[in-house]
Amino acid sequence: MAAQRHVTMNDVAKRAGVSLKTVSNVVNGYRFVRDATRRKVLDAIDELGYSVNVVAKSLREGRSNVIGISLPDMRLPYFAELYSCLAGEARAAGRRVIFAPSGVSRTNELDVLHGSFASLIDGLILSPKYLTGGDADKLNVDYPIVLIGEQMRTNARDRVITENEHGIYRATASLVAKGCRRIAVVGVGGKGVASEPMRLRGYRHALEDTGIALDTSLEIPADIWYQPAGADAVGVLFRDGLRVDGIVCMNDLLAMGVMQELRRRGVLVPDDVKVVGYDDSIDAQYFAPSLSSVDPDLRSVARTAIALLCARIDGVDPSSIDALRSVIPSPNASSQTTVSSVAPSVTAASESSESPAASRTGSYVVSRTGSSRSDAAANSGTPESVTGYVTVTVPSKLVERESTAVR
Amino acid sequence: MAAQRHVTMNDVAKRAGVSLKTVSNVVNGYRFVRDATRRKVLDAIDELGYSVNVVAKSLREGRSNVIGISLPDMRLPYFAELYSCLAGEARAAGRRVIFAPSGVSRTNELDVLHGSFASLIDGLILSPKYLTGGDADKLNVDYPIVLIGEQMRTNARDRVITENEHGIYRATASLVAKGCRRIAVVGVGGKGVASEPMRLRGYRHALEDTGIALDTSLEIPADIWYQPAGADAVGVLFRDGLRVDGIVCMNDLLAMGVMQELRRRGVLVPDDVKVVGYDDSIDAQYFAPSLSSVDPDLRSVARTAIALLCARIDGVDPSSIDALRSVIPSPNASSQTTVSSVAPSVTAASESSESPAASRTGSYVVSRTGSSRSDAAANSGTPESVTGYVTVTVPSKLVERESTAVR
DNA sequence: CTGAAAGCGCTAACAC
DNA sequence: GTGTTAGCGCTTTCAG
Numbered sequence: 001m002a003a004q005r006h007v008t009m010n011d012v013a014k015r016a017g018v019s020l021k022t023v024s025n026v027v028n029g030y031r032f033v034r035d036a037t038r039r040k041v042l043d044a045i046d047e048l049g050y051s052v053n054v055v056a057k058s059l060r061e062g063r064s065n066v067i068g069i070s071l072p073d074m075r076l077p078y079f080a081e082l083y084s085c086l087a088g089e090a091r092a093a094g095r096r097v098i099f100a101p102s103g104v105s106r107t108n109e110l111d112v113l114h115g116s117f118a119s120l121i122d123g124l125i126l127s128p129k130y131l132t133g134g135d136a137d138k139l140n141v142d143y144p145i146v147l148i149g150e151q152m153r154t155n156a157r158d159r160v161i162t163e164n165e166h167g168i169y170r171a172t173a174s175l176v177a178k179g180c181r182r183i184a185v186v187g188v189g190g191k192g193v194a195s196e197p198m199r200l201r202g203y204r205h206a207l208e209d210t211g212i213a214l215d216t217s218l219e220i221p222a223d224i225w226y227q228p229a230g231a232d233a234v235g236v237l238f239r240d241g242l243r244v245d246g247i248v249c250m251n252d253l254l255a256m257g258v259m260q261e262l263r264r265r266g267v268l269v270p271d272d273v274k275v276v277g278y279d280d281s282i283d284a285q286y287f288a289p290s291l292s293s294v295d296p297d298l299r300s301v302a303r304t305a306i307a308l309l310c311a312r313i314d315g316v317d318p319s320s321i322d323a324l325r326s327v328i329p330s331p332n333a334s335s336q337t338t339v340s341s342v343a344p345s346v347t348a349a350s351e352s353s354e355s356p357a358a359s360r361t362g363s364y365v366v367s368r369t370g371s372s373r374s375d376a377a378a379n380s381g382t383p384e385s386v387t388g389y390v391t392v393t394v395p396s397k398l399v400e401r402e403s404t405a406v407r
Numbered sequence: 408m409a410a411q412r413h414v415t416m417n418d419v420a421k422r423a424g425v426s427l428k429t430v431s432n433v434v435n436g437y438r439f440v441r442d443a444t445r446r447k448v449l450d451a452i453d454e455l456g457y458s459v460n461v462v463a464k465s466l467r468e469g470r471s472n473v474i475g476i477s478l479p480d481m482r483l484p485y486f487a488e489l490y491s492c493l494a495g496e497a498r499a500a501g502r503r504v505i506f507a508p509s510g511v512s513r514t515n516e517l518d519v520l521h522g523s524f525a526s527l528i529d530g531l532i533l534s535p536k537y538l539t540g541g542d543a544d545k546l547n548v549d550y551p552i553v554l555i556g557e558q559m560r561t562n563a564r565d566r567v568i569t570e571n572e573h574g575i576y577r578a579t580a581s582l583v584a585k586g587c588r589r590i591a592v593v594g595v596g597g598k599g600v601a602s603e604p605m606r607l608r609g610y611r612h613a614l615e616d617t618g619i620a621l622d623t624s625l626e627i628p629a630d631i632w633y634q635p636a637g638a639d640a641v642g643v644l645f646r647d648g649l650r651v652d653g654i655v656c657m658n659d660l661l662a663m664g665v666m667q668e669l670r671r672r673g674v675l676v677p678d679d680v681k682v683v684g685y686d687d688s689i690d691a692q693y694f695a696p697s698l699s700s701v702d703p704d705l706r707s708v709a710r711t712a713i714a715l716l717c718a719r720i721d722g723v724d725p726s727s728i729d730a731l732r733s734v735i736p737s738p739n740a741s742s743q744t745t746v747s748s749v750a751p752s753v754t755a756a757s758e759s760s761e762s763p764a765a766s767r768t769g770s771y772v773v774s775r776t777g778s779s780r781s782d783a784a785a786n787s788g789t790p791e792s793v794t795g796y797v798t799v800t801v802p803s804k805l806v807e808r809e810s811t812a813v814r
Numbered sequence: 815c816t817g818a819a820a821g822c823g824c825t826a827a828c829a830c
Numbered sequence: 831g832t833g834t835t836a837g838c839g840c841t842t843t844c845a846g
Contacts, residue, residue, distance in 0.1 A: 006469075006549070008823060019833045024825065032831060053526040055465045056823035059838050062413075064462065066505075066527075073491070075689060080487040084480070087508060096524070098473075098505045101494060117503070119460040119839095120473075142413070227693035253693075260695045282482060283690055286634035286660075288667045415839060426817045431841065439815055463839035466822050526823095 007050040016044035027052055066096045067309060068121035070112050072103030072129045072192075077281040078251070078298075079127075082148070085302030086125060093310050095122070103129035103192075113141055123309045128152050129192050144312035146305045150194035158312065159391045160305045164195040167294035167396040168202030171276040172248050174292070174398055176210040178406050180246030180274055183207065184218040186233040186258060187250025191223045199250050199278070218244065225250060230257020238265065245273055252277040252284050255291055259403065274404040289402035296396045304392050318390055414457040423451035434459055473503045474716060475528035477519050479510030479536045479599075484688035485658070485705075486534075489555070492709030493532060500717050502529075510536035510599075520548055530716045535559050536599050551719030553712050557601035565719065566798045567712045571602040574701035574803040575609030578683040579655050581699070581805055583617045585813050587653030587681055590614065591625040593640040593665060594657025598630045606657050606685070625651065629661060637664020645672065652680055659684040659691050662698055666810065681811040696809035703803045711799050725797055 009027070013020045018037060025033050026041040033041075044050075058064040067090050071079045083099070090097045098120055100112045109130050111117070118124075123144040128151050131138060136154035139145055147159040168185075175183050185203045190196040200219070207214055220236055222229035230249060234257075237244060249255035255277030259269055269275050269289055277284060280295035304324065311318040318324045416434070420427045425444060432440050433448040440448075451457075465471035474497050478486045490506070497504045505527055507519045516537050518524070525531075530551040535558050538545060543561035546552055554566040575592075582590050592610045597603040607626070614621055627643055629636035637656060641664075644651060656662035662684030666676055676682050676696055684691060687702035718725040 006823090010823080020823095021825085021834080022832060025832085028825085034831065037831080049521070051521060051523045051525065053466075053823055054523045055462055055471065055526055056838090057825075058462045059460075059466050059822090059840090060824045060826085062838070074481070074487050074494070075491050077484075077487075080481050080484075084482050087481070087506065091508070096505065096507070096527075098503065099494065100503070101498070114456065114458060116458045116461045119458065119462055120503075256690065256693045260693050260697070263695045283663065286663045286667050288663075288670045288695055290667070413839090417839080427839095428818085428841085429816060432816085435841085441815070444815085460839055463822090464841075466824090466838090467840045467842085469822070 006053075007048045008053070009050070011048055012041065012044045012050050015048060016040045063122045063313070064096075064120060065094065066098050066121050067306070068098055068100060068112075068117060068124040070100045070102040070109075070124060071127045072101065074101075076253075077283065078279050081281065082127075082298050082302065085299045086306060089299075089302045089306040093306055095306075095310070102127060106130035110138060113138060118143060123313045125305050125309060144309060146309045146312070148301065148305055150198060153194070155391075156389055158308050158318075158389050160301050160308065160394060161391065162195075162296040162301060162394050163396045164198035165202035165205070167278060167296065167398070168199040168248060168250070169206045170398045171278065171292075171294050172203050172206035173210060174400065174404060175246035175248065175274055175276060176206065176212065178246075178274060178404060181212060182215075182218065182242075182244045183212070183246035183248060184220055184233075184237060184242075184244045185248045185250070186220045186230060186254050187222045187225055188219045189221045189223065190225050190250060193225060193250075196250065203248055217242065222250070222254060226253050227257035227260065230254035230259075231261035232257075234258055234261035234265070247273060247275045249275065249277045252279045252281040252291060252293055255293070255403075256283070256287060259287065259289075259291070270403050270405045271407055276398075276404050280399050284399075285401060287403075289405075292401045292404040293399055294396050295399050297394055300394045304394060308390065308392070324392075413460075414455045415460070416457070418455055419448065419451045419457050422455060423447045470529045470720070471503075471527060472501065473505050473528050474713070475505055475507060475519075475524060475531040477507045477509040477516075477531060478534045479508065481508075483660070484690065485686050488688070489534075489705050489709065492706045493713060496706075496709045496713040500713055502713075502717070509534060513537035517545060520545060525550060530720045532712050532716060551716060553716045553719070555708065555712055557605060558599075560601070562798075563796055565715050565725075565796050567708050567715065567801060568798065569602075569703040569708060569801050570803045571605035572609035572612070574685060574703065574805070575606045575655060575657070576613045577805045578685065578699070578701050579610050579613035580617060581807065581811060582653035582655065582681055582683060583613065583619065585653075585681060585811060588619060589622075589625065589649075589651045590619070590653035590655060591627055591640075591644060591649075591651045592655045592657070593627045593637060593661050594629045594632055595626045596628045596630065597632050597657060600632060600657075603657065610655055624649065629657070632658045633660050634664035634667065637661035637666075638668035639664075641665055641668035641672070654680060654682045656682065656684045659686045659688040659698060659700055662700070662810075663690070663694060666694065666696075666698070677810050677812045678814055683805075683811050687806050691806075692808060694810075696812075699808045699811040700806055701803050702806050704801050707801045711801060715797065715799070 009020055009023045013023045016023065018041060022033065022037060023041055026038050027045075054064070069083065069086055071083055074080050074083060087097045100117050102109050102112060109128050112126075113124075118141060121143065123146070125146050125148060127148045131152050133153040135152065136156060139154070139157060145157060147157050148161075150161055150164065172183060172185075185200065187196065188200060204214060217240060220233040222233055230253065233254070247258055249258055255275055259275055262269055262273060262275075267273055275291065277291050277293040278296075280293040284291040284293040307321050307324050308318055311321045311324065416427055416430045420430045423430065425448060429440065429444060430448055431437075433445050434452075461471065476490065476493055478490055481487050481490060494504045507524050509516050509519060516535050519533075520531075525548060528550065530553070532553050532555060534555045538559050540560040542559065543563060546561070546564060552564060554564050555568075557568055557571065579590060579592075592607065594603065595607060611621060624647060627640040629640055637660065640661070654665055656665055662682055666682055669676055669680060669682070674680055682698065684698050684700040685703075687700040691698040691700040714728050715725055718728045
């Protein structure tokens with residue numbers, strides 16, 4: 001039997017014939033311990049199979065080195081991939097990860113924020129589904145939060161978003177470049193997907209910029225961005241007797257449903273219709289025919305989000321962190337290009353006028369918003385004052401494959 | 408500002424004008440508290456935005472209500488789905504879930520078991536990748552463990568497995584029933600997949616039982632069960648100049664790669680070759696053509712694993728738990744059908760002799776193994792003695808779709 | 815039914 | 831360099 005129940009530091013101290021504090025010193029890598037003493041302690045630890053009780057440590061230190069992650073649904077490849085990246089980056093940053101699903105219900109999301117889950121974590125990475133811009137005050141908690149995605153639009157938060165508009169813009173433009181002239185978009189009105197307005201905007205701007213007239217009958221709704229909805233969308237297109245030569249899908253699952261249904265109806269991809277998706281999920285390249293898709297670069301999203309959160313936890317200015325330095329403007333710099341202007345609501349299609357050119361560039365863009373210090377800074381030892389909240393936009397790129405090939 | 412930093416029970420007690428203990432009583436639903444008192448406390452809690460500090464609670468109680476989950480790779484649909492199910496079932500059981508990736512390295516897996524991660528959890532659900540049967544003693548820790556899958560074969564553990572052999576057996580037999588006579592299997596020798604021998608056995612038995620001669624040149628290896636390997640396998644089949652009319656894939660990812668490559672080479676599915684996969688991953692039905700696949704019923708796997716683990720944590724005999732009652736033989740019953748006889752090693756193809764008929768049935772089967780009490784029972788208040796370890800086999804079923812259709 | 819005191823395992827002051 | 835003490839927020843005796 002290797003491990004007894006609850007081997008404590010005290011047990012180790014006794015076994016090694018030293019004091020409790022010395023054991024603590026060794027365990028925590030305190031430098032000024034005699035080599036002989038250290039060895040004794042280490043041996044005792046080995047013999048007893050001791051490992052620190054992080055619960056006690058957490059209670060005492062007031063921090064746990066655990067990061068909370070709250071995402072809607074792991075079964076969606078997008079979130080599975082995102083989670084995987086976040087867990088990896090957290091691990092690399094020396095933190096553990098604890099998961100609480102969001103998106104179960106509004107109550108559930110509020111409970112994640114305000115319930116006892118919070119006492120387990122030093123900070124939270126949140127991708128809410130039910131909370132909206134109006135709930136901004138619900139985020140006033142005593143630990144730092146980094147939001148991922150467009151949901152819950154408020155400036156007064158650190159946030160990492162992907163280049164939604166630009167991504168779809170390029171996807172659409174690439175279809176035009178390949179000769180498509182009647183291009184449908186599938187996924188309009190997607191429920192609970194805050195990035196839908198940006199994506200629709202990207203589609204429309206691409207058509208405008210390439211001189212193709214908008215035709216709203218080609219903007220096919222899909223409540224749930226899931227394969228069956230993609231199949232249904234094709235049904236709608238056929239029912240209306242519309243001829244299209246290109247279809248932009250707001251995510252890969254829709255695209256798979258679309259391609260499946262096209263095939264069933266004897267339409268060839270890419271010969272008759274070219275299809276492009278969004279997310280570049282792992283299946284996209286192994287789908288038949290392989291699917292061109294917009295890669296949101298979730299690894300960068302994760303790296304940025306974790307770095308940002310860790311900075312806040314440590315009460316450190318994000319711009320002093322390596323992983324963020326290249327991405328965050330210096331505190332002194334005047335306000336940067338503002339990206340993805342705050343949509344007042346998720347009313348989609350109506351106001352297609354803003355969309356600053358900046359969002360069509362291909363590099364990290366950051367905007368500084370708000371001015372309140374991070375709450376974390378208030379109780380961190382670090383006197384370093386923390387500047388305003390930050391929104392990082394991670395560039396996405398189009399990956400071209402068979403489904404948009406020219407033959 | 409809703410929440411101040413660290414509102415404590417003491418704060419609530421002062422605010423409500425009662426003692427600390429009374430607050431504790433209210434929070435923990437102790438029955439004998441005057442209604443008026445309870446109301447005062449509840450009001451104070453609301454006003455202050457108090458929620459219990461589960462870290463302190465854990466330290467004091469010696470248990471955290473957190474279940475550890477350690478799986479290899481969330482990007483594989485199989486594990487994403489499994490994780491999602493586990494998290495849902497844990498939630499339903501009133502426990503939180505904390506994740507630590509396994510499969511990073513052997514050291515990492517040992518660290519999950521013996522490192523400080525353990526002090527955060529009451530019990531662990533583990534699907535190891537590097538630890539093998541020889542490491543059985545590494546599982547001697549002071550908290551209960553439930554293993555999922557075939558990896559790390561040892562009787563002296565609670566374990567939930569799926570009906571691997573039977574699943575592939577039926578998949579193969581269904582191809583035969585549809586007229587296939589030269590049936591390949593893809594995925595032989597899959598590295599780090601302990602269920603591979605069972606699956607290969609299922610394939611072979613199905614051929615034997617239907618009177619088709621084995622041809623080992625049709626058993627195509629694939630180290631990694633991933634799309635590219637599936638594509639490669641088709642390459643191998645072609646290179647050898649072999650004609651096949653059916654392909655059994657050891658998982659869906661392989662099947663997708665196979666179908667992709669077949670298509671590229673102008674082979675029609677299901678007309679020329681029928682293909683069947685394993686896992687019934689969410690994409691299987693939206694792949695084109697939709698993929699017949701074996702559904703391992705991960706929701707049942709998760710439900711069983713969580714129920715089993717919770718029983719051990721609570722020091723309760725699993726057979727007294729509702730979710731398990733129908734599945735676990737009564738402690739008094741003599742030893743049940745033994746399922747999936749313990750393979751002495753993962754040497755795959757060599758000993759295809761055992762495989763009891765039981766594993767081809769379609770219902771839950773349980774074997775009792777070992778006799779040691781759960782360690783958990785030793786320090787649980789419950790005097791109820793815990794019986795030997797249990798292996799639950801969850802039945803899987805074949806879902807037939809387009810890729811095996813007869814035309 | 816309610817209050818006071820002890821202690822879960824650890825770290826941070828401060829002695830020695 | 832090392833030992834001693836107090837206390838993180840909570841539950842649990844044990845009195846009242």
